[in-house]
Amino acid sequence: MTAYAASSPAGAGPPRGKTRAQALLRLARHRISVLFAMLRDGTFCGPRSPRLA
Template sequence: MTSANPWPGGSKNSWRPTLYYDKKIAQGKHHTQALLCLARRRADVLFAMLRDGTFYEPRPASG
């Protein structure tokens, strides 16, 4: 299933939230629910960075 890209103009080399968004859409979530899931995921990362006093370091792509 293809979905509309809510993040147009994103770099293909950067972390792609569209993969997570598409996964949530495939699970049957609506657009707004998928965006809220993505926002929660980002908030969790931000909270962990503040809690641990660390900077964001993207993990290499698996696969």
Template sequence: MPGVAVRTAAVLLVTVGTSFPTAAHLASYAGLAPTTKSSGTSIHGEHAPRGGNRHLKRAMFLSAFAALHDPASRTYYDKCRARGKTHTQALLRLARQRISVLFAMLRDGTFYEPRLPEAAVA
């Protein structure tokens, strides 16, 4: 997977040692799943959670940053930026997407297979 070197892979293997039923559970454990802030009947939208496993969240954030040279990752990042997200928000969204890919790789026991961005295929 682009952006994952030896150190990041070690952190991922140590922190994701337990099994998770879905990618959303893994993202929540990592602190990459958005949370809704509410009080009574007031709902204040989606925000990045403060909790989660700090080591896993940091590893995924840094791997997302390092993967910006990958065409598929860059396309997703640019799409988020075009929607008005800040640099950090776009990187967190990319990290969340990549954790879903990581979950699928661990679940299926497969290696990373890069996909071409949709804009490059057409």
């Protein structure tokens, strides 16, 4: 049981599973938009060199 479920009365929270699915869709859309922007701009992620202090 999560802390949210323990602190709220039964049935008072958002429907289970719906908010998780919406969050996953939002993350997927954001990732796709980032990939399209990288393709559009011609920039790609490469291995990072370690930062020396």
